[in-house]
Amino acid sequence: MAASSGSRxxxxxxxxxxxxAMGGDFAPAVPVTGAIxxxxxxxxxxxxxxxxxxxxxxxxxxxxxxxxxxxxxxxxGEVIEMNEKPLAxxxxxxxxxxxVGLELQKAxxxxxxxxxxxxxxxxxxxxxxxxxxxxxxxxxxxALFPTAGKPALVLDAGANVDCSPRELRGFAHIGxxxxxxxxxxxxxxxxxxxxGEEEEKGNEAVRNTYELLANDxxxxxxxxxxxxxxxxxxxxxxxxxxxxxxxxxxxxxxxxHLFRGLLEREMxxxxxxxxGMRRVFKVLDYSEYxxxxxxxxxxxxxxxxxxxxxxxxxxxxxxxxxxxxSKLNQxxxxxxxxxxxxx
Amino acid sequence: MAASSGSRxxxxxxxxxxxxAMGGDFAPAVPVTGAIxxxxxxxxxxxxxxxxxxxxxxxxxxxxxxxxxxxxxxxxGEVIEMNEKPLAxxxxxxxxxxxVGLELQKAxxxxxxxxxxxxxxxxxxxxxxxxxxxxxxxxxxxALFPTAGKPALVLDAGANVDCSPRELRGFAHIGxxxxxxxxxxxxxxxxxxxxGEEEEKGNEAVRNTYELLANDxxxxxxxxxxxxxxxxxxxxxxxxxxxxxxxxxxxxxxxxHLFRGLLEREMxxxxxxxxGMRRVFKVLDYSEYxxxxxxxxxxxxxxxxxxxxxxxxxxxxxxxxxxxxSKLNQxxxxxxxxxxxxx
Numbered sequence: 001m002a003a004s005s006g007s008r009x010x011x012x013x014x015x016x017x018x019x020x021a022m023g024g025d026f027a028p029a030v031p032v033t034g035a036i037x038x039x040x041x042x043x044x045x046x047x048x049x050x051x052x053x054x055x056x057x058x059x060x061x062x063x064x065x066x067x068x069x070x071x072x073x074x075x076x077g078e079v080i081e082m083n084e085k086p087l088a089x090x091x092x093x094x095x096x097x098x099x100v101g102l103e104l105q106k107a108x109x110x111x112x113x114x115x116x117x118x119x120x121x122x123x124x125x126x127x128x129x130x131x132x133x134x135x136x137x138x139x140x141x142x143a144l145f146p147t148a149g150k151p152a153l154v155l156d157a158g159a160n161v162d163c164s165p166r167e168l169r170g171f172a173h174i175g176x177x178x179x180x181x182x183x184x185x186x187x188x189x190x191x192x193x194x195x196g197e198e199e200e201k202g203n204e205a206v207r208n209t210y211e212l213l214a215n216d217x218x219x220x221x222x223x224x225x226x227x228x229x230x231x232x233x234x235x236x237x238x239x240x241x242x243x244x245x246x247x248x249x250x251x252x253x254x255x256x257h258l259f260r261g262l263l264e265r266e267m268x269x270x271x272x273x274x275x276g277m278r279r280v281f282k283v284l285d286y287s288e289y290x291x292x293x294x295x296x297x298x299x300x301x302x303x304x305x306x307x308x309x310x311x312x313x314x315x316x317x318x319x320x321x322x323x324x325x326s327k328l329n330q331x332x333x334x335x336x337x338x339x340x341x342x343x
Numbered sequence: 344m345a346a347s348s349g350s351r352x353x354x355x356x357x358x359x360x361x362x363x364a365m366g367g368d369f370a371p372a373v374p375v376t377g378a379i380x381x382x383x384x385x386x387x388x389x390x391x392x393x394x395x396x397x398x399x400x401x402x403x404x405x406x407x408x409x410x411x412x413x414x415x416x417x418x419x420g421e422v423i424e425m426n427e428k429p430l431a432x433x434x435x436x437x438x439x440x441x442x443v444g445l446e447l448q449k450a451x452x453x454x455x456x457x458x459x460x461x462x463x464x465x466x467x468x469x470x471x472x473x474x475x476x477x478x479x480x481x482x483x484x485x486a487l488f489p490t491a492g493k494p495a496l497v498l499d500a501g502a503n504v505d506c507s508p509r510e511l512r513g514f515a516h517i518g519x520x521x522x523x524x525x526x527x528x529x530x531x532x533x534x535x536x537x538x539g540e541e542e543e544k545g546n547e548a549v550r551n552t553y554e555l556l557a558n559d560x561x562x563x564x565x566x567x568x569x570x571x572x573x574x575x576x577x578x579x580x581x582x583x584x585x586x587x588x589x590x591x592x593x594x595x596x597x598x599x600h601l602f603r604g605l606l607e608r609e610m611x612x613x614x615x616x617x618x619g620m621r622r623v624f625k626v627l628d629y630s631e632y633x634x635x636x637x638x639x640x641x642x643x644x645x646x647x648x649x650x651x652x653x654x655x656x657x658x659x660x661x662x663x664x665x666x667x668x669s670k671l672n673q674x675x676x677x678x679x680x681x682x683x684x685x686x
Binding site: 202226230242249254267268271276277280 | 491583622
């Protein structure tokens with residue numbers, strides 16, 4: 001089983017990244033621009049598949065003076081809107097860009113999928129069409145939180161509202177592999193998000209998770225971490241349920257906005273427009289991180305914010321490439337295969 | 344029942360605020376200094392009761408050149424340490440400052456209690472000695488989150504790890520009364536913290552709470568709010584369980600620190616030390632808000648951060664005074680009494 005995703009990319013040296021050209025608040029303009037910006041930084045062996053209404057995508061491409069050698073347009077006549085119910089939309093719209101892009105990956109004709117469209121639909125379709133790795137109970141959204149140093153990985157950031165201890169342990173494993181493969185942390189540490197450091201703190205699910213993590217030799221568990229530890233580098237991977245993670249992620253996204261508002265109220269224009277301030281806000285800018293991967297599915301699926309600018313799309317393409325090149329999927333499969341034999 | 348707390352403060356015009364002089368990382372120096380700083384701003388009718396080891400407190404007072412007319416030292420020979428188990432500590436240390444201070448309030452000889460000591464012990468002792476208002480199932484910690492405009496009230500910020508829909512509805516009522524009495528919001532709006540705006544989002548507890556709040560004529564419910572809405576002023580009162588609220592509060596407390604670190608790395612000293620920057624960080628400074636009240640108990644109990652500086656203690660004394668003067672407890676009792684007759 002573990003070899004399936006590897007053999008796909010092994011068949012040919014070309015890495016094919018599918019991008020939902022109809023996803024996000026500014027589609028198709030922003031995804032197309034993001035793809036073009038990415039091309040110049042991608043290796044020659046990398047191809048971007050733009051999935052969407054062909055006429056619209058080509059019209060957008062025509063606005064740019066760029067060689068379309070490595071940009072393939074794949075027609076998908078339907079669009080899942082942001083406010084549609086995910087499952088109904090996926091079932092009803094067989095030619096939607098989200099469904100077409102993920103079916104392409106399922107068929108072995110694409111290596112990764114990126115969308116800034118309806119998050120629920122991308123999650124549901126990714127799980128449905130790519131399936132989960134054996135041993136993975138639920139997929140998780142892995143979000144990067146900017147810090148003054150290395151970004152902090154928090155999962156789940158919204159794929160699941162309730163999580164069992166076994167599922168949370170699964171997130172610890174998936175997150176550790178991602179931290180190694182894509183973030184370059186050689187021996188990633190895992191913290192369990194809680195309201196106190198002591199083992200007996202928290203609700204029942206969290207207390208039971210503590211025990212599972214503490215007794216799992218495959219996880220470098222550093223114990224409970226609190227809200228105050230996430231940005232301080234206390235651990236590489238912070239594990240929590242998708243309710244808490246989603247609230248935190250969306251909360252943190254507004255903090256840079258609050259800072260900017262306060263500074264604009266109190267500081268001189270010359271300071272606000274200086275290079276120093278630009279560097280400060282670059283650190284806090286989510287689009288630097290591209291998107292959040294849905295981990296646990298047998299493939300690569302990256303979810304971008306609906307309001308992503310083209311730079312975020314470009315960076316998400318980079319994350320997708322790194323996920324494929326690092327053989328993330330083979331490593332996640334191996335992580336769970338080795339666990340099965342132990343537990 | 345509703346008149347009990349009112350009659351206490353009605354007996355005499357003197358308002359007596361008990362301060363745990365042994366609580367916090369820098370006790371007794373910081374609480375004593377905070378009390379002295381508060382005195383100059385308090386009305387003449389207000390008295391501060393310093394609870395702690397008498398010799399230690401008097402030695403600290405002697406360092407200050409201040410009239411001790413309105414500072415009463417009340418001896419409490421024991422101290423509950425930060426790392427002690429709350430219930431065992433309260434039961435075992437009958438002469439601890441936390442217990443003495445709250446028993447004083449129970450006996451009608453004090454109107455409010457403030458502590459920067461062991462949070463769990465203060466919560467447990469407050470509930471045990473003051474009791475809960477009839478109709479209140481659980482007390483909640485109400486935390487103020489700084490914003491560019493009016494601060495946002497979030498509860499529960501850590502008193503309860505799991506909350507039933509009925510308890511969450513209780514927090515909405517308690518929080519609304521506090522927002523009116525102490526924050527001066529005439530018709531406070533209430534949002535339910537969730538991972539999406541739609542009614543059907545979230546876990547079961549939150550979905551059921553939505554229904555309760557939407558059908559409660561005593562609450563101005565504005566629906567679900569997301570993490571991104573807390574700082575934007577979408578509602579006056581944000582209701583959530585104590586796990587999520589505690590994680591968010593502790594997370595937010597570190598954000599100003601991160602921001603300061605980034606600015607120090609990137610900006611000139613002259614900018615960092617300027618008045619504009621000072622005003623920015625004053626907005627984000629938790630000590631401006633003093634402490635977080637434990638609401639729902641039949642009395643006034645305010646919990647301060649263990650690392651509170653004296654300004655935070657001073658401001659907590661101001662919050663305590665306002666809580667007593669505004670008859671917060673009578674209003675909370677009345678809020679639940681009127682609900683009982685409706686539901």
